[in-house]
Amino acid sequence: MIEWAVITENLPEYAAGLWLTLQLTVISLAAGLLLAIPLAVLRTSGAAFVSRGVWAYTYFFRGTPMLVQLLLVYYGLGQFEWVQARWAEGNSLWLVFRDPYGCALVTFALNTCAYTTEILAGALRATPHGEIEAAQACGMSRLTMIRRILVPGALRRALPAYSNEAIFMLHGTAIASTITLVDLTGAARNAYSQHFAPFEAFIFAGLIYMCVTFALVGLFRLAERRWLGHLQARKSRQARA
Amino acid sequence: MLHGYLPSLLDGAWLTLQVAVLSLALALLLGLAGASAKLSRIALFRAPALAYTTIVRGIPDLVMMLLVFYGGQIGINEMTDRLGWGYVDVNPFAAGVATLGFIFGAYFTETFRGAFLAVPAGQLEAGYAYGMSRWQVFSRILFPQMLRHALPGLGNNWQVMQKSTALVSIIGLSDLTWLADQAGRSTHQPFVFYAVVCAFYLAMTAASGILFRGLERRYSVGIRRVAA
Numbered sequence: 001m002i003e004w005a006v007i008t009e010n011l012p013e014y015a016a017g018l019w020l021t022l023q024l025t026v027i028s029l030a031a032g033l034l035l036a037i038p039l040a041v042l043r044t045s046g047a048a049f050v051s052r053g054v055w056a057y058t059y060f061f062r063g064t065p066m067l068v069q070l071l072l073v074y075y076g077l078g079q080f081e082w083v084q085a086r087w088a089e090g091n092s093l094w095l096v097f098r099d100p101y102g103c104a105l106v107t108f109a110l111n112t113c114a115y116t117t118e119i120l121a122g123a124l125r126a127t128p129h130g131e132i133e134a135a136q137a138c139g140m141s142r143l144t145m146i147r148r149i150l151v152p153g154a155l156r157r158a159l160p161a162y163s164n165e166a167i168f169m170l171h172g173t174a175i176a177s178t179i180t181l182v183d184l185t186g187a188a189r190n191a192y193s194q195h196f197a198p199f200e201a202f203i204f205a206g207l208i209y210m211c212v213t214f215a216l217v218g219l220f221r222l223a224e225r226r227w228l229g230h231l232q233a234r235k236s237r238q239a240r241a
Numbered sequence: 242m243l244h245g246y247l248p249s250l251l252d253g254a255w256l257t258l259q260v261a262v263l264s265l266a267l268a269l270l271l272g273l274a275g276a277s278a279k280l281s282r283i284a285l286f287r288a289p290a291l292a293y294t295t296i297v298r299g300i301p302d303l304v305m306m307l308l309v310f311y312g313g314q315i316g317i318n319e320m321t322d323r324l325g326w327g328y329v330d331v332n333p334f335a336a337g338v339a340t341l342g343f344i345f346g347a348y349f350t351e352t353f354r355g356a357f358l359a360v361p362a363g364q365l366e367a368g369y370a371y372g373m374s375r376w377q378v379f380s381r382i383l384f385p386q387m388l389r390h391a392l393p394g395l396g397n398n399w400q401v402m403q404k405s406t407a408l409v410s411i412i413g414l415s416d417l418t419w420l421a422d423q424a425g426r427s428t429h430q431p432f433v434f435y436a437v438v439c440a441f442y443l444a445m446t447a448a449s450g451i452l453f454r455g456l457e458r459r460y461s462v463g464i465r466r467v468a469a
Contacts, residue, residue, distance in 0.1 A: 063446040065407035076432035171301035198311035210299035
């Protein structure tokens with residue numbers, strides 16, 4: 001019943017697709033997180049117009065589908081003559097937006113950054129007031145307090161919510177296959193169109209996604225044990241025995 | 242306006258709304274059934290529900306949609322062949338609604354499960370002690386309070402779900418995103434048309450945000466909030 005050839009013949013393409021999926025996920029998550037830290041600080045403690053500006057950015061990216069954002073960047077930007085002129089003169093910054101890989105990375109990073117900013121902003125707002133008072137009593141400057149007290153604490157508290165965001169991002173990268181990229185989903189779509197065997201092609205890709213998802217969940221569990229260990233229930237001696 | 246594409250875009254928006262609302266209804270039903278199965282005392286019900294939520298939440302929605310759309314066609318062909326019926330075309334609308342409902346049913350299952358558990362067991366016992374039937378306890382005590390606990394989670398899932406409706410354009414449904422794509426190609430103004438799609442989704446998610454805040458207020462009447 002199962003046509004194994006669909007999988008075995010396309011195994012190299014599946015492997016290359018998985019590699020691209022992992023790249024897109026890890027790079028956009030890393031870039032998004034780095035950018036989200038300063039944005040979250042501005043969102044919570046900046047002046048009202050700065051906070052509003054960050055809010056407008058996150059509101060747009062959280063309120064529209066990532067697929068439409070990707071199409072807007074990849075197909076949409078080419079509409080402008082000004083952008084076409086930059087492409088013609090070989091401006092390397094703007095050439096990123098002609099390349100599907102560049103467009104996918106930029107869109108995914110901006111998208112996850114918006115969600116991560118709001119997660120971190122929530123965690124920053126939950127900073128116990130005593131910690132801030134203690135930092136001030138120690139004579140820390142505002143910047144030192146943000147660097148040593150606010151951000152590290154918020155990163156810890158944000159960990160459980162952030163693990164969901166990371167999984168959403170892994171699954172979200174599947175839409176890269178709509179702008180000609182051959183990621184894991186793209187490889188499955190190619191395998192399908194060669195053999196017209198949807199079950200083999202898509203279930204195999206689904207299983208790989210599941211394995212990666214479980215690996216991510218496991219990694220985040222380890223991270224929580226490392227950084228949120230003080231919140232976990234201690235095992236009693238009887239339970240261990 | 243919009244080079245005469247406005248009526249077509251409005252049709253697409255209407256279709257997108259239909260997909261969103263119908264799949265929400267399906268997901269709510271599946272979620273309630275899934276949560277009941279997960280909380281059941283019978284292991285035969287618990288196991289499939291666990292498999293359902295684990296598998297669905299481990300696979301991207303796009304992959305699932307492609308599987309249901311292309312796989313469903315072959316599955317139905319085989320079934321109709323065996324029954325001796327004619328060829329049945331799987332329509333992308335049904336495939337889209339079924340997949341979105343199936344996927345988000347798994348997320349709703351978890352939301353409902355947590356909410357059912359949050360209702361104190363003593364209240365249910367008190368209901369039985371008053372001589373209420375199982376149905377009365379469910380409809381008067383368990384369900385209304387469960388809904389209060391579930392609403393924030395349902396609201397979040399619904400926001401994610403609305404945005405996932407854009408994926409149906411990939412399986413060839415003429416929803417808003419697909420029509421905007423076509424219009425953008427023929428007028429050479431893709432940015433303008435995708436921006437219109439963004440505006441529509443922003444309006445839809447903003448409106449649902451307001452609706453859910455209203456519902457949450459309605460269902461937490463009499464609950465004292467801890468001052469933040």
